[in-house]
Amino acid sequence: MTDLALPEVRGRLMRDKPLADLTWLRVGGPADWLFQPADREDLASFLRDLDPAVPVFPMGVGSNLIVRDGGVRGVVIRLGRGFNGIEIGADGTVTAGAAALDAHVARKAAQAGRDLTFLRTIPGAIGGAVRMNAGCYGTYVADALREITVIHRDGRTETLPAAALELAYRSSRLPEGAVIVEAVFDAPEGEAAALEARMADQIARRDDSQPTKDRTAGSTFRNPAGFSSTGQSDDTHELKAWKVIEDAGLRGARFGGAVMNEKHPNFLTNSGNATAAELEELGERVRKRVYEHSGLTLEWEIMRVGAPSA
Incomplete structure (x- = not known):
């Protein structure tokens, strides 16, 4: 090809x-x-x-x-x-290009006295955050998103209201082949210094509990089922993916260069020389063992794409 x-x-x-x-x-x-x-x-x-x-x-x-x-x-x-601009509207909206980093959007909004602080510790860019209805500390994209602009596979540009995406826990329904190019959020008003302090606290909490200096792709598996279709916060749910992995004795589990991180066992980690096949295989072994131990089926949160090696 x-x-x-x-x-x-x-x-x-x-x-x-x-x-x-x-x-x-x-x-x-x-x-x-x-x-x-x-x-x-x-x-x-x-x-x-x-x-x-x-x-x-x-x-x-x-x-x-x-x-x-x-x-x-x-x-x-x-x-x-060409797709990473961030604009703060007088009406309290924040418009961000799909390539704008989540953390940058949160910081620029806070400087303008607008609260999108939940984005501060989410790795990645706005397009991906919308696609997976990313969230943190009790707030999801679904709680703030007003609309997105997409370019369809046939070249058409269209603006879609948030409701059209059917945002749910770690998921959305985008038109087949559509590429997100921009998102508009409704950002509540806040005091800039207080928002900055909140984000600093979030960063400290994240760094204390997550392996932010290791080669990971964020949370490997979704928390087990039991959330509302509107994307209810996983912070209030008793079942956590890391806990069922821990209970199955899989903290630190290894396969080749892949490891379930010792600091946080729901972070699949490249210890330095892992292949994609080793990472995916370890993830599947974890899913199998967790099911055998607890009867729970873990679903991948990490997207896996492409073809295996020949």
């Missing part, structure tokens, strides 16, 4: 681009093509003119992703500078 004739672009279009260095876990094979569009018009025309049979995968900053060792067929789209 790398010999495919692709549309002309103004951004960067790279053939057989390695993806490992673009993910937090630092594993995975190449994309047939990696496209970094210059702006919305560049992305829209590319999608419109691309052969509809060619698969397209929008990729953020790779914070919650395993790319398999065989790489990704088709075109991986990675948004960059």
